[in-house]
Amino acid sequence: MLWYKAWLESRTRFLITAGTLAMFCLFVVLFQNQIQARGSPIPSGLRGHVYSEHIYNLIYSGTAKGIFSILVIFLGLGGLLRERAHGTATFTLALPASRLRLLTAQIGVGLSEMAVLALVPVLLIPGISPLVHQSYPMSQAFQFSILWFGCGTIIFAMAFLLSVLIGGEYTAPVACFILLFLHTVIALWRPLRPYRLNMFWTMGGVGMMHWGLQNTLVLSGPLPWARLLTIALTSIALLAIAAKVAQRQDF
Amino acid sequence: MLCYKAWRESQTRFVLSALTIAGLCVLFVLFQNEARTGFDGGPPTYVGYIWRIVYKGYVRELYVLLVLLLGVGGLVRERAYGTAGFTLALPVSRWRLVAARAVIGLSQAAILSLLPALVIPVLSPFVQESYPWTQAIQFSLLWTVGGTLVFAMAFLASVIFGGEYSAPVVAFVVLLVYSAIADMPMLDRFDIHDMMSGTGTPYFRLDASLITGPLPWMAIAVILLVSCCMFVLAGRITQAQDF
Numbered sequence: 001m002l003w004y005k006a007w008l009e010s011r012t013r014f015l016i017t018a019g020t021l022a023m024f025c026l027f028v029v030l031f032q033n034q035i036q037a038r039g040s041p042i043p044s045g046l047r048g049h050v051y052s053e054h055i056y057n058l059i060y061s062g063t064a065k066g067i068f069s070i071l072v073i074f075l076g077l078g079g080l081l082r083e084r085a086h087g088t089a090t091f092t093l094a095l096p097a098s099r100l101r102l103l104t105a106q107i108g109v110g111l112s113e114m115a116v117l118a119l120v121p122v123l124l125i126p127g128i129s130p131l132v133h134q135s136y137p138m139s140q141a142f143q144f145s146i147l148w149f150g151c152g153t154i155i156f157a158m159a160f161l162l163s164v165l166i167g168g169e170y171t172a173p174v175a176c177f178i179l180l181f182l183h184t185v186i187a188l189w190r191p192l193r194p195y196r197l198n199m200f201w202t203m204g205g206v207g208m209m210h211w212g213l214q215n216t217l218v219l220s221g222p223l224p225w226a227r228l229l230t231i232a233l234t235s236i237a238l239l240a241i242a243a244k245v246a247q248r249q250d251f
Numbered sequence: 252m253l254c255y256k257a258w259r260e261s262q263t264r265f266v267l268s269a270l271t272i273a274g275l276c277v278l279f280v281l282f283q284n285e286a287r288t289g290f291d292g293g294p295p296t297y298v299g300y301i302w303r304i305v306y307k308g309y310v311r312e313l314y315v316l317l318v319l320l321l322g323v324g325g326l327v328r329e330r331a332y333g334t335a336g337f338t339l340a341l342p343v344s345r346w347r348l349v350a351a352r353a354v355i356g357l358s359q360a361a362i363l364s365l366l367p368a369l370v371i372p373v374l375s376p377f378v379q380e381s382y383p384w385t386q387a388i389q390f391s392l393l394w395t396v397g398g399t400l401v402f403a404m405a406f407l408a409s410v411i412f413g414g415e416y417s418a419p420v421v422a423f424v425v426l427l428v429y430s431a432i433a434d435m436p437m438l439d440r441f442d443i444h445d446m447m448s449g450t451g452t453p454y455f456r457l458d459a460s461l462i463t464g465p466l467p468w469m470a471i472a473v474i475l476l477v478s479c480c481m482f483v484l485a486g487r488i489t490q491a492q493d494f
Contacts, residue, residue, distance in 0.1 A: 168263050181312075
C-alpha cells in the first residue's frame with residue numbers, strides 16, 4: 001500500500017517524463033533524414049551522416065540525456081517535509097509503518113520509475129529503426145541504459161536528500177539543479193580532470209566510443225563497472241543519510 | 252504587500268540562484284587562465300572565453316532553468332496547501348495577485364540576468380583582463396527578454412497544472428518543444444537560446460565574440476508580446492478558477 005501511495009504521488013511526473021523521452025526518441029528516429037539534412041555542426045570525433053552517430057549525438061550524448069538527467073530530479077523529490085506543508089504528514093506518520101518503510105517505498109518506486117525511463121530508448125530505438133531502413137544494436141542501447149540508470153541514481157539520491165533537508169516547495173529542485181551544474185564545473189578543474197568526475201561524460205560514454213564493424217559508432221570494451229559501483233555506493237550513502245535525517249525530524 | 256508576499260514565497264529560490272550565478276561568474280573570471288587552456292582548438296581570447304562559458308554556455312543554461320523554477324508557484328499550489336482561502340479573502344482582485352507574482356518574478360529574472368554584467372567587467376581587471384560594459388549590458392538585456400518568455404511559460408503552467416511538481420515538469424517539456432520548433436528555418440529568429448547568446452545572428456560577430464550590430468528589436472518585441480499574452484491568459488484562467 002505504501003508503494004501504491006508513492007506511485008500515486010509521482011505518477012504524473014513519471015508519465016510526463018516517459019512521454020517526453022519517448023516522443024523525442026520517435027522524433028529523432030523518424031525524422032533522422034530531415035535532422036541530418038539541416039547541416040548542424042558535427043562534434044569533433046564524429047563523422048556525420050551515420051545513423052548510429054546520429055542516435056548517439058542526439059540521444060545518448062545529447063538532448064535526451066539532458067531530458068533524462070533534469071527530469072530525474074523531479075522523480076527524486078520525496079520525503080515527508082512536503083507532506084508537513086500540505087498538512088498530511090500526521091496522517092502518513094499515523095500509519096502502522098516506520099518512517100524507514102515510508103521512505104523505502106518512495107525510494108523504491110522512484111528508482112523503478114527511473115529504470116523504466118532509462119529503458120525507454122532501448123525499447124524504442126532498436127524497435128522503430130527498421131521503419132526508416134536503419135538498425136541500431138540492442139546491446140548498445142541496453143549498455144547505455146545501464147550507464148543512464150547508474151548515473152541517474154546519484155541524481156535521484158541527491159534530489160531525495162535535498163527534499164528531506166530543505167523544506168521550501170521548489171527550493172530542493174533549485175538546489176539540485178545548481179549542484180548538478182556545479183559538479184560539471186568542478187570536474188573541469190585541472191587536478192580533478194584525470195578522474196573524469198563529470199557524470200554526464202559517463203552517461204554519454206564519452207571517451208569510450210569507437211567505430212565498429214559496418215561503420216557503427218559503439219561503446220568500446222566493458223562498461224566502467226568500478227565507476228558505476230562507486231556511484232551506486234555514493235547514492236546509497238546519500239539515501240541512508242536522508243533516511244536518518246527523516247527519522248529524527250519533528251513533524 | 253502583495254509584492255512582499257510574492258517575494259517571501261520565492262526569496263529562497265532567488266537568493267540561491269543569484270548566489271550561484273554570481274559565484275560561477277566570479278570563479279570563471281578568477282580562474283580564467285587555467286580554464287582557457289582546456290578549450291578545443293587552443294585558448295580563446297578573454298572576451299571569447301567569457302562568451303563561450305557565460306553568455307553561450309554553462310551560465311546561460313543554468314539561468315534558463317533557474318528562471319523556469321522562479322515562475323512556478325501561485326494560487327493553485329496554495330490550494331494544495333490549504334492557504335488559498337486566506338489569500339483570496341484579501342481585499343484585492345485575483346488580477347492583482349497574479350500581477351504581483353508576475354512583477355516580482357520578472358524583476359528577479361532581470362536581476363539574475365544583470366549579475367554577469369555586474370561581476371564580469373568589475374572583476375576582469377583583477378586578472379589583468381577587461382570585458383566591455385556595453386557588451387555585458389546588451390547580453391543582460393537579451394537574457395532578460397529570453398528569461399521573460401521562459402518565466403511566462405512556467406507561470407502559465409503553474410496556473411494550469413496543480414499537481415505537485417507537474418507545473419515545472421510541464422514547463423520544462425514545453426521549453427524543450429519550443430527549442431526544437433525554434434530551430435526550424437523560418438522560426439529561428441525567435442529562438443531565444445540563439446538570441447540570448449548571439450549565435451548565428453546578424454548582430455553578433457563570432458570571430459570577435461562581440462555584439463556588433465543593432466539588437467533584434469522586432470524579435471524582442473514579438474517575444475515580449477507573446478509573454479504578455481501568456482500572463483494575461485494566466486490571469487484570465489485564475490479569475491475563472493474555483494478554489
